[in-house]
Amino acid sequence: MDSQTLSQLLDRVIADVLAQHARAQSGAQKNVRVVITGDDISALSQTLNCLTALERAGYQLWVSFSHSASQSALRTACVEALQKQRSRAGFDLAPTHYEALYLPALSVNSMSKIALGIRDNLACDAVFQALQQRKAVIATLHPDCQDNTLPLPLLARYEGYAHTLESYGVAISGPRFSPVGEAVVNAPAPESRLPVTGKKRLITLRDIRLLAPGEPLCIEGNTLITPAAKDEIKRRNLTLVHG
Structure with missing residues (x-):
């Protein structure tokens, strides 16, 4: 067997081994x-x-x-x-x-x-x-x-x-905390305000992300705001309206 034939044979063997390895990996x-x-x-x-x-x-x-x-x-x-x-x-x-x-x-x-x-x-x-x-x-x-x-x-x-x-x-x-009586919010409410009075007692990051740029956030005096939500309010320079 000359060197050229041997080289071609080795190339085929290597190609077969690599193909088998690829198949094994895909089915691993x-x-x-x-x-x-x-x-x-x-x-x-x-x-x-x-x-x-x-x-x-x-x-x-x-x-x-x-x-x-x-x-x-x-x-x-x-x-x-x-x-x-x-x-x-x-x-x-x-x-x-x-x-x-x-x-x-x-x-x-x-x-x-x-x-x-x-x-x-x-x-x-x-x-x-x-x-x-x-x-x-x-x-x-x-x-x-x-x-x-x-x-x-x-x-x-x-x-x-x-x-x-x-x-x-x-x-x-999976499920996350939802305050008692909280309404499901899919879009900003009329007047561009989140529902808070008697409905929302905790403001989270997800609530802040519903607000449009420059939109005020109206909250009651006893409403809690999570640390992540506070950071987002500060980052976006949003206005808090109490009462």
């Missing part, structure tokens, strides 16, 4: 890293529904538990439920390569630490590591963040933390 399992936080077992049903949906969509799950989750009944209940469903999830192993990080029912404790940049637990470290590697980070909020029976200033603080996570690049999915 997509990994999602999951970090479960807190110790509230009442949120487990919502978490399991989300994880089941991800598996049905073809994702391989790698589930880890924060210290508080590991020390409570939450870890045992979650593992047993997934195994009962014949889940393919791996536990307590972080994959080397993964497409996204998912934090279901993110505990208020972990959410606040992430917002404040404190990296002293598994969830916080996983989030900042994923963001540094430009991975998708998705979180659903704990039901406490939607509890209308909690004091409004506390709920405003939770909403502020959620907005901070979004500013980092974390996608917040």
Whole structure:
């Protein structure tokens, strides 16, 4: 076999290997890293529904538990439920390569630490590591963040933390806090004012973004404004009208 024939044969072999590798990569399992936080077992049903949906969509799950989750009944209940469903999830192993990080029912404790940049637990470290590697980070909020029976200033603080996570690049999915009696607003109301009296007791960043440039914001004296909304008001130089 002359050198030219050998070279052509090698070229074909290399091309075949590269094609097989490409096919293998295209059909490879997509990994999602999951970090479960807190110790509230009442949120487990919502978490399991989300994880089941991800598996049905073809994702391989790698589930880890924060210290508080590991020390409570939450870890045992979650593992047993997934195994009962014949889940393919791996536990307590972080994959080397993964497409996204998912934090279901993110505990208020972990959410606040992430917002404040404190990296002293598994969830916080996983989030900042994923963001540094430009991975998708998705979180659903704990039901406490939607509890209308909690004091409004506390709920405003939770909403502020959620907005901070979004500013980092974390996608917040699922329901968010909606004050009691709040009307659904799809467009600015007549007279270019947001509904406030007896309807809206908390102004969030989303409300401010509904305002047209130069449009005044009318609020009652007892209306709360989240930190992110205040920043947006200042940035856009909007006028507040009280009463």
